[in-house]
Amino acid sequence: MSLFDDYHPLKGKMFQILKPDGTLHLDMKPPVSDQEIFNLYQKMVFIRLADQKALMLQRQGRMGTYAPVWGQEACQVGSASVLRKGDWVFPAFRELGASLMMGVPLKTIYLYWMGNEEGSRAPDGINMMPVSIPVGTHPLHAVGTAWAAKIKGDKIVTVSYFGDGATSKGDFHEAMNLAGVFKVPTIFFCQNNQFAISVPRKIQTASETIAQKAVAYGVDGIQVDGNDLFAVYAATKEAVDKARSGGGATLIEGVTYRFGPHTTADDPTKYRREEEIEPWKALDPLVRLRLYLKGRGLWNDEVEKQVTEKAQNEIDQAVKEAEAVSTPDVEDIFKYVYAEMTPQLQEQMEYLKGTL
């Protein structure tokens, strides 16, 4: 029996390995070694601090509108860490964590949110698509890319990240359907963070879970505790291995919670009471991993201090480098629109230069 049979979406069970108190479920074990768990924990701390830094920079007017990842670190670290070089990731707009895991420098990510298009350019060799703001439109691209790899016989997989809101869009359903029909090697990773801006998950869909939508399209689906790094890792690993060996697509619903606002332009107090957040705080993905590591003798206050300091230094350096980048030149807004600048754009650019 595979994981996807055990946790078939219509059984109504959520896959969890690590309990909120930091202990393991009976007969379950972590999918990776303690050393690797500690490494992933460090990544999660780094992501949380980098995220907080972005929120601070926005408040200080040093960054534009920003969509924080706060609370969703396990979803992104657990899933992206099973990917190999050569795999492709199609993010939405809340994927600071997945981007970093794919190897995009923090400086690049910050540049994007500071309003510089250079921030959308992943380094060569890293198949990380730019942020996709139109909700739910990009899983189709992940399906197409995976499909192309299948046609060409390449053993790569693709992953699209999106939220609960995206599952209401027609494009999402077309993507699921196409992936099912053509059995393409892709993973649909839904971070169900309970809100699409102000609209709660229960208004988004009358389905009991998002994972069960997979059943209608003939692909595997699984609901995992998105704040449990081990469960996310194990489920994604199984989905990726299956995809790579020709078994087709999987929809993973990571049940998590958006601790922050939708973006810095949002005021959650309009639609969410503080008491609603409280029960989720105990489920914070970092808290439970810390408890686990402590139980294994790998974590204490001193370790935390070192991990935090190291992360903070790197983050400060990334801010410094991003802020040192000068305002783009006039040419920059024209020269990437076509392979070769059209006569019209050439003329418009010359005109603009003459007005500055």
Next chain:
Amino acid sequence: MPRLNMVEAINLALREEMERDDRIVVLGEDVGREGGVFRVTDGLQARFGDDRVVDTPLAEAGIVGTAMGMALYGLRPIAEIQFDGFLYPCLDQITNHIGRMRNRSRGRFTCPLVIRVPYGGGIHAPEHHSESPEAILAHTPGIKVVIPSTPYEAKGLLLSSIRSPDPVIFLEPKRIYRAIREEVPEGDYTIPLGKARMVQKGKDVTVIAWGAMVREVLNAAEELKGDKINLEIIDPRTISPMDVDSIIHSVRKTGRVVIVHEAPKTCGLGAEIIALINEKAFLSLQSPIERVTGFDIPVPLLKSEHYYLPNPKRIVMAVKKVMSF
């Protein structure tokens, strides 16, 4: 009389019309409990209930397509699409269905509805939040396209749009949502669709602009006073159908024209207005017509957005060019 900004004026129009007409249903993403991301629908759900002010799932084509179905059955839906860039999935519904139903059914079925969309740049927003798609919409038969440029205008035009027997896309220039405050009467008043506004009379150059660009033109007009150049400023208000007569009347007087729009230049409405002037007032022209527009590129992110947006300096240059021809 209360002095309101455009957000408050539109909110007031919605509130008053919903009191008068219980066929009106407001639907969209975050329009209910949150009151809209710009707070345009603030307080409406509390007042009218969640049957009439509906938080929908995140599905733009679904919102607009079901709004059409509601209109067919006698409701007056007012759909909100949260940002301009998210309107594109709705084009299938708008172009293939909403704009055609009256014609296809030979008048048997109609779908009077309003689609409100905050549009345009200038607020340092993320990608896909700064689009100006008015030309695409004006190119679509069977729908009307309305763009207010002040709070007073917004209320009067919205009330006319809601009462229109034809579907209306109501583009709200988000850059000036809160930038202008003026007296907006309480109670019922309308501004007819298809009629331009004479923003300012002048004798030298006709400048045609709408939405947030009207304010830029007014600022340019201030600068040009020093050069003793008087602008006649016309705001079409309804982009489709365009009030051709008002434009031609002005062109016959001034003989010189500058058109300002934020949308890309190629196939922008400026091109259409030039063609109309050529057809009806060519012999009145004393110089070629100038356009001050966005460029044929995606709207840049915030660090480069200032390169893109038409500004008073570019408008002044264009005016001087037509004056010195």
